[in-house]
Amino acid sequence: MNDQGEELLARVRAVLSDAGFDETATGAEGVHLIRHARGVMLGWLPEDLAQPRRRGPRRSRRPAPADLPGLRRAFGLAMAAALRAAGLTVETRGDEWLLVAFERAADAS
Known part of the structure; x- marks a missing residue:
């Protein structure tokens, strides 16, 4: 990556x-x-959330993205708001990723 x-x-x-x-x-x-x-991509993997205990065979600890759509959305909005408040350009990439884009050079006119 360049400077x-x-x-x-x-x-x-x-x-x-x-x-x-x-x-x-x-x-x-x-x-x-x-x-x-084009910049820096960022996302959140909510694996550290406590999963409810289930009876029966042990299931995967990693929740599928569809399991937490509201929480994922809220977390993404909070990160995007912090980045935008700092003057960065943020684009949404699907439901799970944000792109913080490089600043465009001013047009030489």
Whole structure:
């Protein structure tokens, strides 16, 4: 990633941290940041939520994305609001990802 990409990644991390959304380690639940050609993609994996105990065979601990649509939406809106309040350009990518785009250079006129 170029200097602009590293600066954006650092800025996104700082804004999210200030808002209480700390990035998690690779492969863990929580907020994930991924470098992208147009900026930084981020999403949330809610694996750390307590799952109700079920009787019978043990099921997968990772909830399917469709299991938590309202919570996913609220979390995404909260992250997007924090990023936009910091002056960053945020685009929605499906139901699970946000793209923080590089700032466009001013048109030379």
